[in-house]
Amino acid sequence: MSERTTVHRSGDEELYRTMRLVRRFEERAIELVGAGEIVGGIHPYIGQEAIAAGVCAALRDDDVITSTHRGHGHVLAKGADPVRMLAELTGRATGLNQGRGGSMHAADFGRGIYGANGIVGAGGAIATGAAWAHRNAGSDRVTVSFFGDGAVNQGVLLETFNLAALWRLPVLFVCENNGYATTLTVAQAVAGSITARAAAFGIPAVTVDGTDARAVLAAATEAVERGRAGGGPSFLECTAYRFDAHHTWEHKARVRYRADDEVAAGRSRDPLDVQAAHLAEGVRAAVDAQVEAVLAEAVAFALASPPPDPAGALDHLYATGLRTRNGIGLVEPAADPLHQAAAHVPAEVR
Amino acid sequence: MSERTTVHRSGDEELYRTMRLVRRFEERAIELVGAGEIVGGIHPYIGQEAIAAGVCAALRDDDVITSTHRGHGHVLAKGADPVRMLAELTGRATGLNQGRGGSMHAADFGRGIYGANGIVGAGGAIATGAAWAHRNAGSDRVTVSFFGDGAVNQGVLLETFNLAALWRLPVLFVCENNGYATTLTVAQAVAGSITARAAAFGIPAVTVDGTDARAVLAAATEAVERGRAGGGPSFLECTAYRFDAHHTWEHKARVRYRADDEVAAGRSRDPLDVQAAHLAEGVRAAVDAQVEAVLAEAVAFALASPPPDPAGALDHLYATGLRTRNGIGLVEPAADPLHQAAAHVPAEVR
Amino acid sequence: MARLSYLKALQRALADEMARDDTVCVLGEDIGVAVNNVTTGLLARYGPQRVVDTPLSEQAFTSFATGAALAGLRPVIEFQIPSLLFLVFEQIANQAHKFSLMTGGQARVPVTYFVPGSGSRSGWAGQHSDHPYGLFAHVGVKTLVPATPEDAYGLFLTAIRDDDPVVLFAPAGSLGVRADVDLAALGPVPLGVGRVHRAGTDVTVVAVGHLVQAALDVAEQLADQISVEVFDPRTLYPFDWAGLAESVNRTGRLVVVDDSNRMCGIAGEILAVAAEEMRLTVPPKRVTRPDGAVLPFARELDLAVQPQADQLLTAVQEVFKASR
Amino acid sequence: MARLSYLKALQRALADEMARDDTVCVLGEDIGVAVNNVTTGLLARYGPQRVVDTPLSEQAFTSFATGAALAGLRPVIEFQIPSLLFLVFEQIANQAHKFSLMTGGQARVPVTYFVPGSGSRSGWAGQHSDHPYGLFAHVGVKTLVPATPEDAYGLFLTAIRDDDPVVLFAPAGSLGVRADVDLAALGPVPLGVGRVHRAGTDVTVVAVGHLVQAALDVAEQLADQISVEVFDPRTLYPFDWAGLAESVNRTGRLVVVDDSNRMCGIAGEILAVAAEEMRLTVPPKRVTRPDGAVLPFARELDLAVQPQADQLLTAVQEVFKASR
Numbered sequence A, B: 001m002s003e004r005t006t007v008h009r010s011g012d013e014e015l016y017r018t019m020r021l022v023r024r025f026e027e028r029a030i031e032l033v034g035a036g037e038i039v040g041g042i043h044p045y046i047g048q049e050a051i052a053a054g055v056c057a058a059l060r061d062d063d064v065i066t067s068t069h070r071g072h073g074h075v076l077a078k079g080a081d082p083v084r085m086l087a088e089l090t091g092r093a094t095g096l097n098q099g100r101g102g103s104m105h106a107a108d109f110g111r112g113i114y115g116a117n118g119i120v121g122a123g124g125a126i127a128t129g130a131a132w133a134h135r136n137a138g139s140d141r142v143t144v145s146f147f148g149d150g151a152v153n154q155g156v157l158l159e160t161f162n163l164a165a166l167w168r169l170p171v172l173f174v175c176e177n178n179g180y181a182t183t184l185t186v187a188q189a190v191a192g193s194i195t196a197r198a199a200a201f202g203i204p205a206v207t208v209d210g211t212d213a214r215a216v217l218a219a220a221t222e223a224v225e226r227g228r229a230g231g232g233p234s235f236l237e238c239t240a241y242r243f244d245a246h247h248t249w250e251h252k253a254r255v256r257y258r259a260d261d262e263v264a265a266g267r268s269r270d271p272l273d274v275q276a277a278h279l280a281e282g283v284r285a286a287v288d289a290q291v292e293a294v295l296a297e298a299v300a301f302a303l304a305s306p307p308p309d310p311a312g313a314l315d316h317l318y319a320t321g322l323r324t325r326n327g328i329g330l331v332e333p334a335a336d337p338l339h340q341a342a343a344h345v346p347a348e349v350r
Numbered sequence C, D: 001m002a003r004l005s006y007l008k009a010l011q012r013a014l015a016d017e018m019a020r021d022d023t024v025c026v027l028g029e030d031i032g033v034a035v036n037n038v039t040t041g042l043l044a045r046y047g048p049q050r051v052v053d054t055p056l057s058e059q060a061f062t063s064f065a066t067g068a069a070l071a072g073l074r075p076v077i078e079f080q081i082p083s084l085l086f087l088v089f090e091q092i093a094n095q096a097h098k099f100s101l102m103t104g105g106q107a108r109v110p111v112t113y114f115v116p117g118s119g120s121r122s123g124w125a126g127q128h129s130d131h132p133y134g135l136f137a138h139v140g141v142k143t144l145v146p147a148t149p150e151d152a153y154g155l156f157l158t159a160i161r162d163d164d165p166v167v168l169f170a171p172a173g174s175l176g177v178r179a180d181v182d183l184a185a186l187g188p189v190p191l192g193v194g195r196v197h198r199a200g201t202d203v204t205v206v207a208v209g210h211l212v213q214a215a216l217d218v219a220e221q222l223a224d225q226i227s228v229e230v231f232d233p234r235t236l237y238p239f240d241w242a243g244l245a246e247s248v249n250r251t252g253r254l255v256v257v258d259d260s261n262r263m264c265g266i267a268g269e270i271l272a273v274a275a276e277e278m279r280l281t282v283p284p285k286r287v288t289r290p291d292g293a294v295l296p297f298a299r300e301l302d303l304a305v306q307p308q309a310d311q312l313l314t315a316v317q318e319v320f321k322a323s324r
């Protein structure tokens, strides 16, 4: 592992810190959904924290990720500010996306987070194109695309495996197999195996225990190093169990698709406990307290932040600042004077 | 092989007859393109005749196929009337599709030919859905989907492999690997191998010499019998060389992508010669003469047939006979009084 | 008379058609447990041969339905998100829609594509809030947007029985609408026949989907000043041009309210035909989403991008006041 | 002055931009050997890093271009068939188009999608003959349809330099158009600025793409009876409403000719805006493809479904004769 890649998040304590941050972020977010402060609900990441933490600990700050509808874990683990992230979820002008994206589109381009995505399987090709741009620019940056088990049935993702393999691109495909795509089990949805799909394109594909952050980190590190060294794409299937609902609407409208004892068994192996076992006496409690403070600040900041001004509803519709007609046929001036200058331009490539 | 499946086209002579019919049909069609009688050109099937002949010889009349942009071979081998087929290519009212489809959409539902298709990879899911309908209706019909090597990079086809495998449907995927997708070689386009893509979904996948009709027939028969018996989908990669242009436009605008000696080598193994070697003395000449007569009739019939009446340009736009506005905003009555009754209703399912 | 919700009407229509015709089958994601409350109970009743929980392979299962339809079935596909119709646009517009003409009438593709919850569901943001009915009308796929429980029932029936591909949008804003209906009188609603929900003499308001309720509210609010006729096309394609002409030729004044993008949307088409063929006495108006709209997440912004009742009210007043 | 064909203008524009800006790259099928004669010579000059022959994976390479654009490149994608844009509608309309707004302006997606040979190429039949520009205008993706060699050059440049996704249609009927141009004066053409090809005072004809030539022919034929102004919007979205208003407010009479489906097409939008905002003195008309058109194969049928010059001529005469 080169020195530059040994980032601060890869120690046992930091892995645990990331996981705890994600866990408590989700728990607070679920409360805010219940309180009506987060509109539209969320897809909680609880139970899968070791995957985001382990994979992102193998990355440099300038590496890139694409995420999913269940994206909070990835976004936080890649280093987005939890305070601005929560402001985004609560639809505030101070949010990562100025309140324009919400849970399913949270992004932080400055940290290589090319966004959560509302369409299953859509991030893979985007990640692979970014990896290609970086490679062609002579950079050794690596891109990671996270997706669920449901995504391996999406044509565009399978097409993407071919492009990545054909052109030996520095991309790591991380499939989070949490057993379900909403209510459909992997057995009902996937003929053959998940790793076989990537392997068919000649992509090295392994399965790791996605509840063990150390194991995930080790596997991801190997894959990321291979990509950085020009060895092409890799595929990692990380198994875990989704502790909570597919989406918070399930909290109200209970749909029956998982037996109670299955859920209990799934929850019995908590990835946070697995990781905490590696910590010295007292560390867990100290980290937990730090995380609590961060989240208290995040909630306070989010709730105190102003909502966006409706006059700017169409700001950023076009990166060039083009204004077209509104719903009654008028062309309004941009409410946000910065609308032309805000786009992120990656320095390395241009 | 059950008695019903031993169709008349599966003997050596009949295999040769089918191949010869396809070959000469294509050669006559190319002449008609040059003469301006076939507008828009064709994708010649020359060099691949053993594949259509061998696969279709394994099928019953009530089995179903979907075809491609390079579809004449499949359509003829499955039993469409060459006379009405040529009338279709020349855009006549007497054509299989009443002149509405042309080369890329020729269909004959009465013979289970669900149509050539202008979009690469599009037939696979259609074939698989038909196989599902038949299976659920208690029929033992099998469906074959033909496609080229280029199609294994289409997401929808890869998705379809999963559905077919998951639901164990009686469908045979036939990939005609003729070395090129237009100008792109298989090596440039396909990471891993073609058969590995199907195998990844648990579909039995084999490669056969697609210039040897007997070999194709044997492999197809095994796969078709498996499907008929409830054994699920199969995948057959048939290798061959495209003797002629990707499309007849190449005859005018030469694009360089195949070396002359490669083309010469490819053409040196002619599937018609391979199959003719199995025929008794004199048989080849006799069959050739019969085919010549059929095609002479086809050309004469096509050229003598009337073009469709422009007043009926929108006939069949809707199966229900719905008429909507034409290009100047008027609703014209149907020119074809049969427009409501023409749809093919498969008796077995309804 | 029974109280029927729009959502229950959809549920009932599908159940009734499956009982009546055993070639009707339904495919979609999570329809076994009926996450959208339309396919409730069907898996238990009809089994996995007719009620198919699909993997997340929208393109494949959409053309799979085409193949099944060509082989004689009448598949219904439930899509969880309106923008999934973008993903299968090739399969609907370029395959299913074209089979009949391209085969010279040999084939028909009776598939119903339906989206329970189209348009904005607050907080679902940019990729889950589209209302792409205009796209289907443009390519010529039959496009239905029922606004009431009776029409939800009747148009769903009609869609399933139709021999062509049909897209049915059930706007999120309509799912909760309730009405007192005579269950025995429910039946198919013909394509291309609009419905006048409220008669009026001064201004014709054409409203699509959930905006029919908004239009009725506005009409009521203005009742003492302006007599508003509320016309619901019910099926956008084919469209009831004759029915609309009857109304507009009487009122001479037209406002359209439509929750889809302005540019090349259904509202524009309606204004165009009115300008071409009807006796407008003053310039017509439309209230729509903006050009190229992407719905922002925050509630304030999301609402600001959807057509609002007060905009409609203003437009009606302006059209009424405009001099001939 | 040099004689420049439309096709050569496209070729030159792409070559010039690749030379000027090394973040410009091009992806597509068979572009290495340049089957469409636009990417001619580029592979040899710039190598496979910037000129990428892609497998038949349109969805993946379209979003791949989005990713590359997010990382700082300016990809251009050549599509062999107009209906391939149906196949990638999700990737353009739901991904590339929405990134800027959904990320609150963090991201931009400067990708150009271009189709050399849109509309009917005789004999290519139902799935190869579409003109789906209206779909992109509806969802709000910048949509360009140049009609002349200069505009093909200038708008291709503009598309590539634009920071948003842009779709450029080069109609099959335009590729052979030639003009005498001053090569040194060629340059970018702004979005949303139409062009009056022929000035006139009686009737404004708006023509899109290759139909500009047809409109000019009709104008010439009618020259001794009717003074026809031919307005070419050049960019359908954004549209030059002000430019059109200037013309229509002068003539008071409007005919639109457009080779796309009637329902919810660009011609309808133009009529709608004219009815709302311009001083029409008589009802406007449009000549288009039929509703829901699928182009039949046989030449006679194919032609019967496309808008014809004689239909335009009749429409202009009718609008001219109509009483105020």
Ligand SMILES: Cc1ncc(C[n+]2csc(CCOP(=O)(O)OP(=O)(O)O)c2C)c(N)n1
Pocket (backbone or CB within 6 Å): A043, A069, A070, A118, A119, A120, A121, A147, A148, A149, A150, A151, A154, A178, A180, A181, A182, A246, C029, C056, C058, C080, C081, C084
């Ligand atoms: C292409 C697509 N199809 C359907 C949906 C609706 N949907 C959202 S999440 C989801 C399940 C995804 O399952 P998986 O990929 O396993 O991820 P998980 O939710 O388990 O994290 C579905 C069906 C969607 N967003 N995109």
Ligand SMILES: Cc1ncc(C[n+]2csc(CCOP(=O)(O)OP(=O)(O)O)c2C)c(N)n1
Pocket (backbone or CB within 6 Å): B043, B069, B070, B118, B119, B120, B121, B147, B148, B149, B150, B151, B154, B178, B180, B181, B182, B246, D029, D056, D058, D080, D081, D084, D087
């Ligand atoms: C989805 C799609 N992409 C591109 C095209 C344009 N096109 C037509 S045939 C062809 C090559 C197909 O190659 P292959 O599948 O190997 O079949 P072959 O032509 O060799 O028979 C291409 C690129 C198309 N028709 N459909």
Ligand SMILES: [Mg+2]
Pocket (backbone or CB within 6 Å): A148, A149, A150, A176, A177, A178, A179, A180, A181, A182
């Ligand atoms: Mg999952």
Ligand SMILES: [Mg+2]
Pocket (backbone or CB within 6 Å): B148, B149, B150, B176, B177, B178, B179, B180, B181, B182
């Ligand atoms: Mg090939």
